Amino acid sequence: MATLVASAPAARKLAPDEWVARGGVVAFAVWLLITIALPLWALLSKSFQNRDGAFVGLANYLTYFSNSALFSSFENSLVVSIIATMVTLPGAFLYAYALTRSNMKAKGLFSALALIPILAPSLLPALALIYLFGNQGLLRSLLLGHSIYGPLGIIIAEAFYTFPHALLILVTALRTADARLFESAAALGASPRRIFLTVTLPGVRYGILSAALVTFTLVMTDFGAPKVIGGRFNVLATDVYKQVIGQQNFQIGAVVGMMLLLPAVLSFAAEQFTRRRQTAQLTAQAVPLVPKPNPLSDWLFTGFCILIIIPIAGILATAAWASFIKFWPYNLTLGLGNYAFAKFETAGWLPYWNSLRLAAWTAVVGTALIFTGAYLQEKTRGLPIVRAIVQLFAMLPLAVPGLVLGLSYIFFFNHPRNPLVFLYGTMAILVINTVAHFYTVGHLTAVTALKQLDSEFEAVSASLRAPFYRTFWKVTVPVCLPAILDIAIYMFVNAMTTVSAVIFLWVPQTRVSSIAVVYLDDAGHQGSAAAMSMMIVYTSAAVKVLHLLLVRALANTQAWRKR
Amino acid sequence: MRTEPAGSRPTHGAGHVGAPYLQVEGVWKAFGSFTALKDVTFDIPPGDLICLLGPSGCGKTTLMRIIMGLETQTRGRLIRGGRDISVLPPAERDFGIVFQSYALFPNLTVFGNVAYGLHSRRMSRAQVRSRVEELLTLIGLSDSGGKYPAQLSGGQQQRVALARALAPSPSLLLLDEPLSALDARLRVRLRHEVRSLQRRLRVTTMLVTHDQEEALTMADRIVVMNRGEIEQIGTPMEVYRAPRTPFVADFVGEMNFLDGVLVAPGRVRVAGADLQCGPTNGLPVQTAVRICFRPEDVDVRSPSAEATNAMPVEITALDFLGSFYRATLRPTAGGAAEVRADVPIHLQRELDLAPGKTLTASLPADRIRIFANRD
Numbered sequence: 001m002a003t004l005v006a007s008a009p010a011a012r013k014l015a016p017d018e019w020v021a022r023g024g025v026v027a028f029a030v031w032l033l034i035t036i037a038l039p040l041w042a043l044l045s046k047s048f049q050n051r052d053g054a055f056v057g058l059a060n061y062l063t064y065f066s067n068s069a070l071f072s073s074f075e076n077s078l079v080v081s082i083i084a085t086m087v088t089l090p091g092a093f094l095y096a097y098a099l100t101r102s103n104m105k106a107k108g109l110f111s112a113l114a115l116i117p118i119l120a121p122s123l124l125p126a127l128a129l130i131y132l133f134g135n136q137g138l139l140r141s142l143l144l145g146h147s148i149y150g151p152l153g154i155i156i157a158e159a160f161y162t163f164p165h166a167l168l169i170l171v172t173a174l175r176t177a178d179a180r181l182f183e184s185a186a187a188l189g190a191s192p193r194r195i196f197l198t199v200t201l202p203g204v205r206y207g208i209l210s211a212a213l214v215t216f217t218l219v220m221t222d223f224g225a226p227k228v229i230g231g232r233f234n235v236l237a238t239d240v241y242k243q244v245i246g247q248q249n250f251q252i253g254a255v256v257g258m259m260l261l262l263p264a265v266l267s268f269a270a271e272q273f274t275r276r277r278q279t280a281q282l283t284a285q286a287v288p289l290v291p292k293p294n295p296l297s298d299w300l301f302t303g304f305c306i307l308i309i310i311p312i313a314g315i316l317a318t319a320a321w322a323s324f325i326k327f328w329p330y331n332l333t334l335g336l337g338n339y340a341f342a343k344f345e346t347a348g349w350l351p352y353w354n355s356l357r358l359a360a361w362t363a364v365v366g367t368a369l370i371f372t373g374a375y376l377q378e379k380t381r382g383l384p385i386v387r388a389i390v391q392l393f394a395m396l397p398l399a400v401p402g403l404v405l406g407l408s409y410i411f412f413f414n415h416p417r418n419p420l421v422f423l424y425g426t427m428a429i430l431v432i433n434t435v436a437h438f439y440t441v442g443h444l445t446a447v448t449a450l451k452q453l454d455s456e457f458e459a460v461s462a463s464l465r466a467p468f469y470r471t472f473w474k475v476t477v478p479v480c481l482p483a484i485l486d487i488a489i490y491m492f493v494n495a496m497t498t499v500s501a502v503i504f505l506w507v508p509q510t511r512v513s514s515i516a517v518v519y520l521d522d523a524g525h526q527g528s529a530a531a532m533s534m535m536i537v538y539t540s541a542a543v544k545v546l547h548l549l550l551v552r553a554l555a556n557t558q559a560w561r562k563r
Numbered sequence: 564m565r566t567e568p569a570g571s572r573p574t575h576g577a578g579h580v581g582a583p584y585l586q587v588e589g590v591w592k593a594f595g596s597f598t599a600l601k602d603v604t605f606d607i608p609p610g611d612l613i614c615l616l617g618p619s620g621c622g623k624t625t626l627m628r629i630i631m632g633l634e635t636q637t638r639g640r641l642i643r644g645g646r647d648i649s650v651l652p653p654a655e656r657d658f659g660i661v662f663q664s665y666a667l668f669p670n671l672t673v674f675g676n677v678a679y680g681l682h683s684r685r686m687s688r689a690q691v692r693s694r695v696e697e698l699l700t701l702i703g704l705s706d707s708g709g710k711y712p713a714q715l716s717g718g719q720q721q722r723v724a725l726a727r728a729l730a731p732s733p734s735l736l737l738l739d740e741p742l743s744a745l746d747a748r749l750r751v752r753l754r755h756e757v758r759s760l761q762r763r764l765r766v767t768t769m770l771v772t773h774d775q776e777e778a779l780t781m782a783d784r785i786v787v788m789n790r791g792e793i794e795q796i797g798t799p800m801e802v803y804r805a806p807r808t809p810f811v812a813d814f815v816g817e818m819n820f821l822d823g824v825l826v827a828p829g830r831v832r833v834a835g836a837d838l839q840c841g842p843t844n845g846l847p848v849q850t851a852v853r854i855c856f857r858p859e860d861v862d863v864r865s866p867s868a869e870a871t872n873a874m875p876v877e878i879t880a881l882d883f884l885g886s887f888y889r890a891t892l893r894p895t896a897g898g899a900a901e902v903r904a905d906v907p908i909h910l911q912r913e914l915d916l917a918p919g920k921t922l923t924a925s926l927p928a929d930r931i932r933i934f935a936n937r938d
Contacts, residue, residue: 012635015652456666462653463660464680560711
């Protein structure tokens with residue numbers, strides 16, 4: 001023994017809890033493989049196969065590109081996404097600037113109002129726009145003869161839908177400013193305009209790029225808005241649905257899926273690249289910037305924010321109003337008739353209860369899985385190769401549109417030779433899919449929280465002979481509870497509002513409310529569709545309020561959180 | 564079940580008294596092509612406090628982590644009380660650890676933190692309570708059991724971390740830069756507290772630090788490391804008085820270096836002067852050498868005074884350091900060489916020292932160390 005150790009590299013004996021940790025990391029890698037990597041592989045291979053499953057090379061792609069009707073949707077998607085990004089970004093930037101760098105009043109209120117669209121599915125703004133500008137719309141004359149059905153409607157709906165996402169990124173970018181740079185610039189006699197161009201903008205350019213890429217990808221891959229308001233204007237997202245559900249053409253469906261995946265992956269790569277550059281800019285000694293009062297600009301910013309809030313609140317109010325109107329446009333008296341869903345479709349309230357179940361399961365299972373996985377990944381040791389794979393798979397979902405993931409799930413889980421085929425058509429597969437779809441943001445939240453913990457907790461517990469899972473349960477989870485709640489709420493709200501991730505996977509027993517909105521709208525029951533959309537908003541909002549109360553309660557009852 | 568303080572370490576397998584408690588034998592560690600530790604060997608006698616001293620990046624933290632079991636050595640053995648523990652996981656090594664950050668669990672009270680390691684030891688609730696109270700009394704925080712770490716001062720947190728590490732009566736205490744997060748004054752006080760606690764409990768201790776003052780005041784023996792290798796092992800006095808390498812001479816305390824030539828056994832020519840020096844370690848005559856001596860060993864006299872082993876110097880700078888002056892001296896025949904000397908306040912007054920004045924600097928032969936000059 002002694003001579004062997006002295007000559008060959010020693011391998012340390014593993015403690016029982018280290019075996020548990022390694023087992024956990026492997027199980028976790030397998031889980032990510034099954035729920036993320038293998039389905040995507042199934043999609044990729046499907047796009048190179050014919051109906052009988054034989055490899056045909058690029059034949060499907062050639063069919064796709066030679067079909068001008070199909071290819072034009074690619075161009076449509078691109079144009080709509082670019083314009084929607086160009087519309088959303090400047091507004092979101094100024095709004096974020098007002099929230100972070102001005103001294104205007106009621107910032108909390110403005111920030112809360114602007115974030116409301118996050119609680120709604122993208123179907124909601126599209127429905128509301130139809131009430132406002134549709135064939136029988138209230139404000140139709142404002143369009144001067146243009147039709148809301150098509151690119152115009154999609155762009156406005158997407159601007160509503162993506163605004164809070166862009167805003168959150170820009171607020172984060174603008175908040176992390178070093179006051180010393182501004183003071184130095186001012187001391188050197190730079191004008192406010194010059195300071196803005198030479199200090200402010202360069203400091204947030206990666207934030208702006210990141211917001212632009214996120215907005216672009218969200219629009220490109222959104223299914224809800226174009227489905228409701230797109231009319232005969234085809235985009236990739238609606239195409240893939242038509243090919244797969246309408247024509248059962250899985251091969252072309254797979255190709256369209258790959259076309260959707262491509263821009264998402266590209267912007268994801270660009271985003272990752274810029275994120276790496278951004279972190280290098282901030283130093284530990286940075287002094288936070290405290291905006292100085294300036295009555296004129298503060299009022300201008302307030303005015304601007306009100307200008308932005310009016311359409312956002314207006315769209316939301318219209319949807320709420322529409323959900324209570326008895327019979328548009330002939331009987332405008334208010335009532336709860338639209339909420340009697342059984343009158344409009346046989347499933348009645350079932351989709352709503354299904355959504356609650358899906359959201360609750362996704363929040364509970366997803367959060368437990370994501371946090372435990374992130375903990376094992378960050379805080380235990382060994383198996384470096386498995387860990388690298390986990391790292392890759394955990395970041396992948398951010399680049400995969402929900403529609404693409406859903407499509408991949410059909411190909412993978414519905415394959416007759418897959419032993420997991422029994423999952424198909426169950427609530428479980430909806431939960432698995434939704435967890436996988438929103439995995440990355442939750443994972444990053446967990447990792448950020450875990451990185452703030454002392455890196456020696458695990459070493460200390462080992463020296464005290466406490467297995468890592470005891471410390472995980474006794475220390476890590478309690479300390480990270482706010483982050484865990486953040487992940488849970490994120491999973492819940494997204495599971496409530498998502499359309500694209502589940503559109504391919506539901507069966508009548510597991511139909512959820514966002515799908516019900518699509519079908520109610522298809523069947524001409526716009527009022528009821530609005531009512532179902534609003535049910536999603538009410539629920540998400542209620543859960544969000546509950547979350548805020550819980551966070552406040554945690555801060556007040558746990559003495560050790562006070563500094 | 565132990566009821567007495569943690570001092571009663573298990574002595575199983577330790578052999579007769581005086582046998583090393585922990586033996587580090589030929590430990591190597593490579594990270595890829597970088598060798599972090601080269602053939603590190605030393606012993607820790609039972610009850611001693613050993614200090615691993617070295618600049619950042621010298622490998623001392625890597626060595627500490629290997630001893631803890633957090634890293635695995637590429638080669639070499641660790642033996643504790645006669646038992647090979649080279650490949651044991653941290654939990655089976657029976658070591659208590661205090662990290663630089665303390666790593667106190669923020670959501671547990673002081674009591675909960677100290678009791679954390681007692682959970683796995685089949686102790687009754689009452690036994691745990693009495694053990695924790697005993698330790699809290701020991702560190703002078705018996706009233707703070709219900710407080711959370713964030714409510715304590717840095718020094719109190721440090722002591723709680725120490726109590727937590729000591730609670731399961733570990734056979735070896737490992738302290739990783741335990742005082743460096745504290746302010747200077749508190750650090751000096753806690754040095755004495757930690758040291759007297761360690762002495763009282765007679766717990767074998769290894770302390771890692773880059774602070775030579777900490778090592779000199781606290782350690783029974785110091786292991787000086789540089790670039791992954793041990794430069795010298797010795798008592799604080801040995802390391803300070805008789806540094807074995809130029810690195811140790813430079814790293815521990817203030818030191819003057821002068822280049823010269825060995826002109827005869829025990830005689831060197833430096834900065835234009837012939838000086839008697841200490842043992843020349845068998846270096847051949849005419850070797851290029853580097854001599855070193857400490858500023859406090861330089862005896863400054865007026866140019867007219869009688870002086871042996873001396874050289875004429877001119878004061879180029881005089882810095883007031885509170886209880887003494889540090890003079891920067893240029894040997895008048897020595898070109899660009901400079902020598903620092905500590906001058907007592909009264910001597911500065913007597914000789915009316917000021918920059919520009921010339922003096923005689925006398926160097927006691929037995930305080931001059933000599934090394935071969937390899938540059």
